[in-house]
Amino acid sequence: MKTARVAYEGDIHHATASHEGVQLENGKSIAEEEVVWLPPIEPKTCFALGLNYFDHASELSFKAPEEPLVFLKGSNTFIGHRGNTKRPDDVTNMHYECELAVVIGKQAKDVPKDNAYDYVAGYTIANDYAFRDYLENYYRPNLKVKNRDDSTPLGPWFVDVDDISDPMNLSLCTYVNGEIVQEGSTKDMIFDVPTLIEYLSSFMTLNPGDLLLTGTPKGTVDTKVGDEVITEIEGLGRLKNTIIE
Amino acid sequence: MPYVRANHSGSLQHTVLEVNLQSSQVKLKEQNVDLEGQIWNPPVSGTVYGTLLNYKGSLEKMGESLNEDPYKRPPQAPVLYIKPANTLIGHQGIVPFPKEEDELEIGASLGIVIGQKATKVSQEDALNYVEGYTVVSDISIPHESVFRPAIKEKARDGFCPVGPWVIEKEAVENVDALDISVYINDEVKQENNTKNLVRSVSELLKDVTEFMTLNKGDVLMIGIPENAPKASNGDHVRIEIENVGTLKHTIAKK
Numbered sequence: 001m002k003t004a005r006v007a008y009e010g011d012i013h014h015a016t017a018s019h020e021g022v023q024l025e026n027g028k029s030i031a032e033e034e035v036v037w038l039p040p041i042e043p044k045t046c047f048a049l050g051l052n053y054f055d056h057a058s059e060l061s062f063k064a065p066e067e068p069l070v071f072l073k074g075s076n077t078f079i080g081h082r083g084n085t086k087r088p089d090d091v092t093n094m095h096y097e098c099e100l101a102v103v104i105g106k107q108a109k110d111v112p113k114d115n116a117y118d119y120v121a122g123y124t125i126a127n128d129y130a131f132r133d134y135l136e137n138y139y140r141p142n143l144k145v146k147n148r149d150d151s152t153p154l155g156p157w158f159v160d161v162d163d164i165s166d167p168m169n170l171s172l173c174t175y176v177n178g179e180i181v182q183e184g185s186t187k188d189m190i191f192d193v194p195t196l197i198e199y200l201s202s203f204m205t206l207n208p209g210d211l212l213l214t215g216t217p218k219g220t221v222d223t224k225v226g227d228e229v230i231t232e233i234e235g236l237g238r239l240k241n242t243i244i245e
Numbered sequence: 246m247p248y249v250r251a252n253h254s255g256s257l258q259h260t261v262l263e264v265n266l267q268s269s270q271v272k273l274k275e276q277n278v279d280l281e282g283q284i285w286n287p288p289v290s291g292t293v294y295g296t297l298l299n300y301k302g303s304l305e306k307m308g309e310s311l312n313e314d315p316y317k318r319p320p321q322a323p324v325l326y327i328k329p330a331n332t333l334i335g336h337q338g339i340v341p342f343p344k345e346e347d348e349l350e351i352g353a354s355l356g357i358v359i360g361q362k363a364t365k366v367s368q369e370d371a372l373n374y375v376e377g378y379t380v381v382s383d384i385s386i387p388h389e390s391v392f393r394p395a396i397k398e399k400a401r402d403g404f405c406p407v408g409p410w411v412i413e414k415e416a417v418e419n420v421d422a423l424d425i426s427v428y429i430n431d432e433v434k435q436e437n438n439t440k441n442l443v444r445s446v447s448e449l450l451k452d453v454t455e456f457m458t459l460n461k462g463d464v465l466m467i468g469i470p471e472n473a474p475k476a477s478n479g480d481h482v483r484i485e486i487e488n489v490g491t492l493k494h495t496i497a498k499k
Contacts, residue, residue: 045329047396070396072326074292075292076460136324137316138320139326140394141394148456149458203397205402
């Protein structure tokens with residue numbers, strides 16, 4: 001089951017997919033352009049992974065980390081499908097990052113990897129933009145790079161855990177203005193989803209609604225004002241975002 | 246007497262109290278109330294942000310290393326981190342002591358509680374976006390390197406006692422000259438003052454909201470003074486911030 005949160009005619013609805021686009025709880029079906037898409041969940045604690053694909057780590061000339069490189073994100077950063085993300089005037093390198101986003105479904109502490117999927121509610125797509133000009137070598141990647149307003153599109157859909165038979169074998173693609181610029185597979189993650197849940201829950205408690213952004217593969221290039229960026233993950237949909245001034 | 250809002254007696258609803266910080270007297274509707282031994286919830290609900298290296302002494306302590314690998318140059322913009330929801334506990338709470346550790350670091354910080362959505366605020370207007378102030382005990386497993394985010398060291402359950410209350414900003418005449426003291430088992434272990442900040446409260450709000458919005462209810466910690474004291478299993482910690490309040494907690498193995 002795929003669900004979305006959309007605003008339509010002055011109300012917020014939980015919508016499902018239909019032929020026309022989305023179907024509201026009252027049965028009404030409408031085109032996807034006619035609703036405002038919100039992030040499909042309201043994330044609680046959001047974890048994000050740096051350098052979690054072998055090819056992306058080598059692309060940035062880093063050796064793969066021996067322990068997951070985790071950072072946290074605040075609520076100011078999330079926007080929905082078809083939203084706009086601002087490119088600051090002074091940046092020279094702002095790139096998208098197509099990422100599998102995992103939503104925690106029940107409280108998790110000291111979970112062994114074999115049971116990790118019992119604690120997952122489902123998945124969505126994240127585009128975790130980075131503004132590389134602002135990188136500094138303190139708690140890197142620092143929040144000025146990774147926690148800017150409206151710079152983490154999420155969606156369009158929340159997809160139930162049971163709908164994805166193997167989350168560790170999904171293709172990911174990013175298109176800029178219709179041209180494919182990033183291709184990868186979740187099978188190339190350095191630390192896979194069960195390992196990440198085992199790792200984080202070994203020293204802290206994960207709670208329902210917590211979100212885990214699992215990193216991005218190779219192929220991150222600069223985007224310009226006006227670019228339409230679509231991040232796509234097999235079985236989860238296509239998340240569209242536009243870069244604005 | 247200044248007003249504070251607090252979540253005590255286990256209630257989700259705020260109570261507005263009058264307090265006399267000198268005499269530790271707390272009044273509710275003109276009646277004295279005894280709040281020792283009560284359950285206090287954290288008085289804040291938004292995202293809690295910490296600020297790295299915002300005391301002049303903490304930068305000085307890093308010395309030449311700021312210009313060497315892996316840092317290469319001193320920090321330019323404010324460096325922030327997040328204390329996630331699982332870390333928050335209230336006044337008189339118990340911080341779980343990880344069994345594999347010997348000591349924890351007690352990071353005493355003033356917490357700025359945001360009163361309205363703040364985006365790209367000017368330094369002159371910055372305090373208009375503040376509801377009030379609270380006391381934060383930012384607990385860490387001691388770590389030398391600040392090159393990578395310290396999630397494993399800082400994001401453990403109960404590693405962020407906050408409280409006891411949020412005091413109205415009007416009660417704090419000059420937020421940039423407040424004494425901060427840390428006591429462990431009633432012995433003073435650290436004293437510093439917010440006049441020693443790299444970025445004052447209003448400068449920090451300006452420089453942070455330049456790149457990200459702080460929402461109503463969010464907390465921005467101004468930073469931790471250098472040489473944070475250490476505490477261990479069974480210790481009683483007390484952090485006093487002048488004109489703001491006194492936060493107490495203990496540390497104990499589960």
